[in-house]
Amino acid sequence: MNPHVNQHSISFITCVNDDTLYDLCQRHIQSLSVPPHMKVELINIRNADSMASGYHKAMQDSDSKYKVYLHQDTFIINRNFIYDLLYVFQQNDGLGMIGVIGAEEVPQSGIWWEASKKAGKVIEYRSTYSYLLFDEIDETV
Known part of the structure; x- marks a missing residue:
């Protein structure tokens, strides 16, 4: 586990075996509004033994405080998603996952x-x- 947690980073982690779907998924992520203090990281996992093992490896490798695990055919349509996500976590100190x-x-x-x-x-x-x-x-x- 990465001992340093980057409070100003959000990682979008996706297991990928279909580039066409993942390209569309990425375009949706790239169209999101991003707070000026936040960095967005796109992590794609390929050739994982399973989705769970792929997500777990990315979780360990990423230092982002916020991690979004999504399937390659998931398209985020709420352009304020990052702002909404940060708000929910900032309002609830004990929250670990949504x-x-x-x-x-x-x-x-x-x-x-x-x-x-x-x-x-x-x-x-x-x-x-x-x-x-x-x-x-x-x-x-």
Whole structure:
């Protein structure tokens, strides 16, 4: 683990096996509004044994305080994403991680969408766009 944590850096970490999708993912990241004191780092992991091992290696190699793990076919459309992310963390000292969609408790299968209580929202594309909306989370703690 890198002993030095860069408070003014955010890394976007992606496992990549499709350059076309990753190029689009990168373009969305590069169009985000970035606070003047922040540096954005794009880390792509290729030929990892698994997504988990790829993400873990990048986590250890990056000194960014803020790390965003996303799939190569994930496109961030909120241009204020970095500002919003920093705000949530600055308002909640004990917060260690946030996500856009998931489950209150992960079921035995380990598959979040099989859980009884899900939260979050995303726009999904499977031959057509659809809006996946689960419970809203009103508090950040």
